[in-house]
Amino acid sequence: MEPNLRDEAILKFLAEKEIALPPTPLYENLRLEGATFSQRTVKRRLKLLEDHGYVERILGQQGYYQITDKGRAYLAGDLDAEELENNEE
DSSP states (O other), X not given: OOOOHHHHHHHHHHHHHTOOBOHHHHHHHHHHTTOOSOXXXXXXXXHHHHHTTSEEEESGGGOEEEEOHHHHHHHXXXXXXXXXXXXXX
């Protein structure tokens, strides 16, 4: 299975910027960088990435997400891409 490009875009942005963001500002920044997927997709993919340990939610209910060491390892090619589900919009 090929890696989900949406997941990679989310992970790369969080890793490169070294920030934690809630879904809406993350979506807006991705959109400004050329992403063509929806805000709803970002929210759904963040939940999936969190479930698999690639991102973590911080600051309790405020919903800020940051990349984890596992997410960084995935981007570095140290993890098998098949660990991510390929749920399309």
